Amino acid sequence: MSGIAGIALALVLLVWLAYRGVSVLLLAPLLAMLAALLSADAPLLASYTQVFMKALGGFIALYFPLFLLGAIFGKLMQACGAAAAVADWIGACLGAQRAILSIVLACAILTYGGVSLFVVAFAVHPIAAALFERARLPARLIPATIALGAFTFTMTALPGTPAIQNAIPMPYFQTTPFAAPGLGILAGLVMLGLGMAWLNWRARRLRGRADPCAHAAAGPVQAPAPRPPGQGDGGPCGASAAGTPPAWAALLPIVLVVALNYVFSAHVFVALDTSYLALAPYAPATLAQVIGIWSILCALALSILALVAFNYRRLDGLRRILDEGANAALLPIFNTASLVGFGAVIASLAAFAMLRDAVLGIAPGQPLISLAIAVNLLAGITGSASGGMSIALETLGPDYLALARSAGIAPELLHRVTTIATGGLDSLPHNGAVITLLSICKLDHRRAYGDIFMVAVAGPLAALAVVVTLGTLAGSF
Known part of the structure; x- marks a missing residue:
């Protein structure tokens, strides 16, 4: 049970500290080592050099x-x-x-x-x-x-x-x-x-409600100046402004x-x-x-x-x-690769095998449902759609492909369910893209994350449910 507790603690800290603005480049290796430390079967240094870094480098x-x-x-x-x-x-x-x-x-x-x-x-x-x-x-x-x-x-x-x-x-x-x-x-x-x-x-x-803090934080915004005749005012889809391509x-x-x-x-x-x-x-x-x-x-x-x-x-x-x-290109790929490394360490722990078996056992006769849940959970754990997907497919991909073939499910359907499943829990508060977006807009989680959750987590989860249901009933199309 200590291993499962370690995984849960590492995930909670990853979400909370990322929410507080700490870089995932620091959080991912440190919290991966924390999870390994709390697992009785995982050697600490080997988990870092042979698991974390290999997964990071491979990605x-x-x-x-x-x-x-x-x-x-x-x-x-x-x-x-x-x-x-x-x-x-x-x-x-x-x-x-x-x-x-x-x-x-x-x-x-x-x-x-x-x-x-x-x-x-x-x-x-x-x-x-x-x-x-x-x-x-x-x-x-x-x-x-x-x-x-x-x-x-x-x-x-x-x-x-x-x-x-x-x-x-x-x-x-x-x-x-x-x-x-x-x-x-x-x-x-x-x-x-x-x-x-x-x-x-x-x-x-x-x-119409006043939002002075947000607009002030975003800096002075000037609406585009009226364009001279011939530069786009002849219709709503006219030519572009000078200096930009049409x-x-x-x-x-x-x-x-x-x-x-x-x-x-x-x-x-x-x-x-x-x-x-x-x-x-x-x-x-x-x-x-x-x-x-x-x-x-x-x-x-x-x-x-x-x-x-x-x-x-x-x-x-x-x-x-x-x-x-x-x-x-460097910061996005290293952020994602670091989260892949974090997920790889988690996946190497004996406690993760228990969690994996539990996920596989949720719907043993329905590989689409099991795949959708597994990918979503791993995307949420890593805070990365691509990172969570990579870990899920690296550890579970052959199993799901074999299950799909035995059930007569097309690989194309597995592909689409996998991609859509990455776009749900990946957008939790510790997601790097969410943190970057809020920083660009000069807003914090308290003011803006609730709406992000509804469009980037709740909506994709609903779409995933629709695709899994139709794919189960009608197959790939």
Whole structure:
């Protein structure tokens, strides 16, 4: 029982101290060692060097190129004004009275195109502040609005999304980013519908109420100045402001990421001779294990080249921008990898085996239900969707694949249930993206986290229940 108590204590401290603003780079190894110390069977130093660091290094080795290219793509989108142009264009099309929907759609388009959610938060927050002030909406709703567009359906549900959460299951289940597209779209609609219903209800209750602390903390916000004739005032979807690309040019790299991802995964790599994967030094590997990662990397790389080509004159100091993009990849991947290390240490403890067996025993004849619960719990323990998913699949993936095959469940359905399940309990207060978002918006958990919980935890959990139910009854589609 001391081992289970140690796991519980480590998790509680991780949530509480992260809530207080302590870096997970410090918390993850320290609390992993605390859990190991309270477990009678775990040698402390070996747990750190042979479990924590190996898991951290393995995650970085596998996914660093994706984080790197994603951060560079996002930085270029921000530097050339494309990110702001997309958000501004949507806001202009929908009007200030639909400020919440405008920001949600802006964030959704950017993240679905491969822009890092951290970059999206930085790029969209000033526009959100201006639109919310014009609509007399309190700033405390801005974090939840950004979270709905960036942290939910585009991260886990929509088919083809280049998010890391959609890439991790592919080598385990030998699937593509477009697994179970119908269920993914349906889950996305559930998340969007429930999230918008909550935010609109909150907006009606709070509209016009003074929120001086939040607006003051966010700094002075200036609404966009009226544009001269010919610069966008001819209609709500007119040209962009001077210095930023027009809407079509800003959207083109995002469309390319999604389209090229599909072309590479469905047509290009499957037509090539990849028999060399069975030979040293590449073995053991199969095309099914690597095609998803390869497709996303190639799509991002080509989209980056297109982005630079179309916006070269707008990129002041290209080498500096690339350097900043590369540097911006480091903190997110090390935060996530540290949480993977924390989860790996927890998974190595004898007490975790008891918890795992209990999870597997919740619905032994229903692998979808068991998988959804296991991934959600591990995402909550690690405070990371990708981290929790990696641990769940590393420790339980083969078991679930075997159970699914024996039950006649398609691997594509396992993939989509896994991705959607990561987007529930991962957004608890200690989640790194939540902490970063609140910091950008200059708000604290007390003022803004309740709304984040409803759109980023409650809504995705409801969507997961819908997908598991339909997948059980109708299979993958």
